[in-house]
Amino acid sequence: MKISSNQSLRLLQTKNDLQRSKREVNNFKQSLQKAEQVMQSEKERETKLREVSKKFSALFVGLMLKEMRKTIPKSGYLNGGLKEDIFRERLDQKYAQEISRSQQLDMAEVLYKQLNQKIE
Template identity: 55%
Template sequence: MNTNIDPRLLLAPSLPQTADPAVKRKDPEKLRAACQDFEALFVHAMFKEMRKTIPQDGLLPRGMAEDSFQEMMDWELARQTSRSGSLGIAEALYRQLGGEEPPK
């Protein structure tokens, strides 16, 4: 049984439908940015779940400011990680969605 799902089928209903052929052209930079944003979202979720495994020592109570700072720092780290290409999720997704092959 083949359970592979084409990601383009998941995106098609959510994309705006226009009659202008210039709008329907592929924009590789926008596609790459969207793939990197998806990777950043995935990495942020991973960071969030990993932080849940760290026990709280209880010596100093955590406040809302520290939680907000931690959340913003995790988002920035996730963005930087996705932009660096070190995980390769964005690049794989980019190629899967029809982006050109990277130069060798």
């Protein structure tokens, strides 16, 4: 079977079209991978920002509780001392975590929104 010049030209064009299509598919795959990486980094950034907002909210509430506790007069019922101070401090930390976790103050969400606007 003899291949004419027209057939060989069409064969070369088809081969070139196939190679071009493969390059386009590879370029699209690379673009898709880059977009996925950007989306993943956005999700990681969002998660970290939410975590930091919650921690800051807990810290702020903890400081507020500590200052509030200073205004309460000490009673003579308990001996006081270092052990009681440590207990009250840890109790205040736990209260602060629970208060910031609850949606009553909603301070973590407000902080997140503010920080997210600054970053974007």
